[in-house]
Amino acid sequence: MIRWFRKLLHGSATGRDFSRYLWLTWIDILLLALPPVAAAEFIRQAYLQEGWPASGAIFLGIALGSPLLRLAVQWKARMLGAKTVFAAISAYRRQLVRRVLATPLWQLHKWPEGQWLERLGGDIRQIQEGIFIVLVRLQVNLLLAAILLLYVGYYRPEVLGGFLLALALCLVVGHCLLTTITRHVDKLNECNMAVRARLATMMDGIRTLRLFGATRLPALRLDIHLQAQRQAQQRAIPALAVRDQIFHALLELCLILGLLLAWRAQADADLLPVLLILPIAHHNLYGAWQEWGLLKWTRQAWVRVQALAELPQQLQGATPLPGRPETLSVNAVGFAYADRPVLDAVDARFSPGSHSVIVGRNGAGKSTLLMVLARLYDHGDGQILLGGVPIHTATLGSWRAHVAVVLQDTALLPGTLRDNLLLGRPDAKDEELNEALHKACCDDFVAQWEGGLDTVLSEGGVIPSAGERQRIAIARALLKDAPIVLLDEVTSGLDSVSASRVQQAIQVLARHRTVIQVTHSLLQAVRADQVLVLSTGKVIEMGKHAALLHADRTYAALWSLYQHSLQWRVIG
């Protein structure tokens, strides 16, 4: 365990401040041990009138003065702890977030139940707790118990011997008990996690649940998980209750055994400190035992966090891409989600300034191709070249500077309209932001927002409609001014007025740029420079709308179905 913490704290663990922090912690422990020992000595000497009253005054002074001294030591130790341990944990957390951002999305989705973010927060808190247990609390309890027992042993070695013998017995019995109990508690934790994940899914699908009612709950298997949780609780709760009591009883047995041995030897004034000190040592040992149990959770949290940190990251290249517009070529590109192939030897060419439309049935792999082009996922086989340079050998930043992406369901981040637009170009002035909003046909709704660019776009502020969100995303893409624009079904689900507004905005965005658009609206394909038809991850047809109609294959069939769908009426 210490090895992980060293790894985690490696910068500060070797630093001067960290050593001072550890030294101060040790002094703090000694100061903590002083009052009970001094008080016991004070009582013993008062009883015997040994060196009285001068020595009594000294011990009383120590007993009352050390808490004051501890105050100063603790204050300094805490300051140094914040500077070293907390700083190391925050740096680790930052590093972890950076790694997560550079991890392909599909890798993260492999994380159980998609709850990795929530777990990550909890696990880091547990690791932080674990570090303090090891560095401070466990040390305090063990060292304090050791000092106090040594004091007892000084007056009555036979009492210490009896106590240690009983303690060894207690540890063996405690360990056997712990193994069984831990199994039950692990099971309970597993069940709690499953129930939490189901509840999170319910919150995401709250509208569906309201509309279809609680009768559909079995679809989430929540009842099964709740039942398993109940069963696990039934085993774990008594086990936990019994565990503490048994350990207490065993420790008390140690005490009694130790004292019996002392009593049998001789009852005199030296027994006084023993009687005073042993219960305190007993309390410290119990604390250390509980903390040892907690370290097990820390170990599991560390293993989970490390597993996340060790997921393969995006391939990072060193060469920046050339800034001029170039042809984008996709050569025999393949991609699989875990073991499931989705793209199979996709070939395509996108010339600078051209407008390409990708069509195909649901699940054909259109969005995945767009994600691979945006390098949200790194492809497996084949190559994607920009002007002959493979994009996966380019720095991620330089490739991302080449592409602007607008997705079907644009997520706006909590913050103001300005914050969201500035993601496109962080140094843009207000005039440039307003111009982008104007070009993206946002004037009509932004004019109604009193805050203008400072309008807060989240709960408690304004929640833009789907069409408004899409137009804000287009304004953001306009600000980015990237030569390649990737659009994924940006008008699906919008009413005809919003769709035509968004379409207008797309036309402005498409000017002088290479546009690759995924859509189910084949009207978009009519004026496109090329149409790619995707089926089960393969490009099965490619060409202009008229030529594809003439070929009379899959695209022609899709077009005919599309034409029919436009004529459908609901007859009541």
Ligand SMILES: Nc1ncnc2c1ncn2[C@@H]1O[C@H](COP(=O)(O)OP(=O)(O)OP(=O)(O)O)[C@@H](O)[C@H]1O
């Ligand atoms: N994160 C993911 N993990 C695993 N499989 C995925 C993931 N995303 C998509 N898939 C699968 O990959 C296949 C292609 O999905 P994709 O979204 O690319 O299709 P699409 O052509 O865009 O479909 P649609 O027209 O319905 O949007 C589907 O079978 C889908 O189930």
